[in-house]
Amino acid sequence: MTIARALTVAGSDSGGGAGIQADLKTFQELDVFGMTALTAVTAQNTLGVHGIYPLTVEAVQKQMDAIGEDIGTDAVKTGMLFNSDIIRGVAEKLMQYKWEKVVVDPVMIAKGGSVLLLEEAVRALREVLMPLALVITPNVPEAELIAGKSIHGLDDRKEAARILADLGAKNVVMKGGHDESNPNEVIDLLYDGRDFYEFSSPRQETRHTHGTGCTFAAAVTAELAKGRTVVQAVEVAKQFIQAAIEDTIQLGQGHGPTNHWAYRRRQAAGAGR
Numbered sequence: 316m317t318i319a320r321a322l323t324v325a326g327s328d329s330g331g332g333a334g335i336q337a338d339l340k341t342f343q344e345l346d347v348f349g350m351t352a353l354t355a356v357t358a359q360n361t362l363g364v365h366g367i368y369p370l371t372v373e374a375v376q377k378q379m380d381a382i383g384e385d386i387g388t389d390a391v392k393t394g395m396l397f398n399s400d401i402i403r404g405v406a407e408k409l410m411q412y413k414w415e416k417v418v419v420d421p422v423m424i425a426k427g428g429s430v431l432l433l434e435e436a437v438r439a440l441r442e443v444l445m446p447l448a449l450v451i452t453p454n455v456p457e458a459e460l461i462a463g464k465s466i467h468g469l470d471d472r473k474e475a476a477r478i479l480a481d482l483g484a485k486n487v488v489m490k491g492g493h494d495e496s497n498p499n500e501v502i503d504l505l506y507d508g509r510d511f512y513e514f515s516s517p518r519q520e521t522r523h524t525h526g527t528g529c530t531f532a533a534a535v536t537a538e539l540a541k542g543r544t545v546v547q548a549v550e551v552a553k554q555f556i557q558a559a560i561e562d563t564i565q566l567g568q569g570h571g572p573t574n575h576w577a578y579r580r581r582q583a584a585g586a587g588r
């Protein structure tokens with residue numbers, strides 16, 4: 316039996332809703348064998364981030380070597396990278412192993428405001444990592460910072476997507492969760508350097524959205540690992556995150572995690588009809 320493989324290079328969320336925990340759960344639910352290279356450990360729950368403990372560049376690179384020299388991978392996702400040294404170290408390994416299906420989720424700030432990417436690292440993200448990205452998945456504040464442009468509504472998002480593509484990302488998915496210009500819908504916008512594609516869903520009224528960004532990007536990565544096109548992968552990821560947000564599981568006292576089982580259960584229920 317052959318199985319698609321995916322590697323996530325990201326931080327650990329002890330609360331299980333975001334970071335490598337969200338990525339592994341998503342890979343598993345989409346029938347992809349998940350592997351990890353940890354960049355940092357966070358002490359985190361639904362109320363916020365209570366501690367950040369970054370790993371050394373050597374530790375991150377050794378983990379990537381362990382995968383590259385033995386198991387290999389069909390796609391790679393990057394999440395919380397924390398500082399410019401880690402970004403440069405990760406970029407070096409992506410090039411060494413010629414991993415080309417690379418999804419960069421430019422994680423910067425956690426829900427409660429904690430900094431998951433130091434300010435000094437934004438330049439390295441822009442200059443070193445973005446040119447290696449097959450897909451980059453910024454939310455609105457991340458896109459504003461990378462593109463150096465304020466964003467209000469869909470036209471601004473399109474303009475920012477063009478700027479990000481000019482920085483080297485082959486495909487840009489501008490996520491719409493933070494775009495409050497449309498109160499009824501969440502539109503994720505894909506730009507492939509030529510055309511725009513819109514993926515829309517009803518906006519859910521919920522505070523249980525911790526880890527939506529990680530989960531969405533992990534689903535894109537899993538589908539790419541299985542050989543889907545970028546458009547197909549984003550389509551599945553949108554359905555996956557919509558199900559995970561709708562079928563809420565209500566854990567913790569703050570921003571709770573999403574439901575990583577929901578998509579598979581819906582598929583199974585649909586197949587049984």
Ligand SMILES: Nc1ncnc2c1ncn2[C@@H]1O[C@H](COP(=O)(O)OP(=O)(O)OP(=O)(O)O)[C@@H](O)[C@H]1O
Binds near residue numbers: 426455493517519525
């Ligand atoms: N209220 C919502 N209703 C439906 N879908 C949503 C909602 N909020 C976010 N999403 C979806 O979740 C994914 C992540 O979107 P968002 O723009 O919030 O990214 P993010 O800010 O990186 O995530 P997070 O808020 O977890 O940090 C996108 O696919 C988006 O469409």
Ligand SMILES: Cc1ncc(COP(=O)(O)O)c(N)n1
Binds near residue numbers: 333394395422524528
């Ligand atoms: C370790 C870690 N990585 C990423 C995020 C952001 O998660 P998201 O933007 O998906 O809510 C997080 N809160 N913790």
